[in-house]
Amino acid sequence: QVTLRESGPALVKPTQTLTLTCTFSGFSLSTSGMSVSWIRQPPGKALEWLALIDWDDDRYYSSSLKTRLTLSTDISKNQVVLTMTNMDPVDTATYYCARIQGHYGPASYWGQGTLVTVSS
Amino acid sequence: QSVLTQPPSVSGAPGQRVTISCTGSSSNIGAGYDVHWYQQLPGTAPKLLIYGNSNRPSGVPDRFSGSKSGTSASLAITGLQAEDEADYYCQSYDSSLTGLWVFGGGTKLTVL
Numbered sequence: 001q002v003t004l005r006e007s008g009p010a011l012v013k014p015t016q017t018l019t020l021t022c023t024f025s026g027f028s029l030s031t032s033g034m035s036v037s038w039i040r041q042p043p044g045k046a047l048e049w050l051a052l053i054d055w056d057d058d059r060y061y062s063s064s065l066k067t068r069l070t071l072s073t074d075i076s077k078n079q080v081v082l083t084m085t086n087m088d089p090v091d092t093a094t095y096y097c098a099r100i101q102g103h104y105g106p107a108s109y110w111g112q113g114t115l116v117t118v119s120s
Numbered sequence: 121q122s123v124l125t126q127p128p129s130v131s132g133a134p135g136q137r138v139t140i141s142c143t144g145s146s147s148n149i150g151a152g153y154d155v156h157w158y159q160q161l162p163g164t165a166p167k168l169l170i171y172g173n174s175n176r177p178s179g180v181p182d183r184f185s186g187s188k189s190g191t192s193a194s195l196a197i198t199g200l201q202a203e204d205e206a207d208y209y210c211q212s213y214d215s216s217l218t219g220l221w222v223f224g225g226g227t228k229l230t231v232l
Binding site: 037039046047048049052060061062063064096103104105106107108110111112113 | 122153154156158164165166167168171172177209211213217219220221222223224225226
C-alpha cells in the first residue's frame with residue numbers, strides 16, 4: 001500500500017526558509033521509474049508544480065522558482081525534503097507530495113497536504 | 121496564468137453530460153505528451169481520475185472519459201451525479217523552459 005505524508009511548520013515568517021518533509025511507504029525511490037514531486041495550491045487557486053526527484057537522483061525544478069528550491073532525499077528513511085528559501089506571503093499554500101511513475105506519468109498517489117502560512 | 125487553459129466553471133443537471141476542455145500548445149499536449157486529469161473534492165487532496173489521455177484507474181466509474189486531439193484534451197462526464205461536484209485539473213509534461221510539469225487552471229463543476 002502506497003502512502004505519502006507531508007510534514008513541516010504550519011507558519012513561517014517572511015524571508016525565512018521553509019523545510020518540508022515527505023515521508024512515504026509502499027515503494028522505494030531507488031526503484032527504476034519511481035519519482036516524487038512536490039505540488040502546491042494557494043487557497044482557492046490552482047495547482048502548481050514545484051519540483052521532482054527521480055530514481056536516478058536527478059532533480060527538476062519549476063523555472064519560476066528554481067533559484068529558491070532544493071530537493072534532497074534520505075533513501076533509508078524513505079523521505080524527500082523540499083527546501084524553499086526567502087518565503088513570502090504569496091507562498092502561502094497547501095503543499096502536497098505525490099508519487100509519479102517516471103517523469104511523464106500521472107501523480108497516482110498523493111499525500112493529504114500540509115498548509116503553510118507565511119505571515120509575520 | 122496557467123500553461124494549460126481550462127474553463128473556470130461548467131455546470132449541468134443530474135443525469136446530463138458535461139465536458140471540460142484543456143488547451144495547451146506545441147510544447148506540451150501538441151508535442152504528444154500525455155494528459156492526466158485529477159478530481160479535487162472540497163478540502164481534500166487531488167485524486168487521479170484519468171491517466172494517459174483516456175485511461176481510468178481502478179475504481180473510477182466509466183461515466184468519466186478522456187480524449188486528446190492536437191493541442192487539446194477533454195474530460196467528459198456522463199450521467200452527472202451530485203457527488204461529481206468538484207474541481208477538475210488537467211496536467212501534462214512540457215518541454216519548454218517553464219518546467220517539467222504543467223497544470224491547467226482548474227474547472228469548478230457545479231451540479232445544478
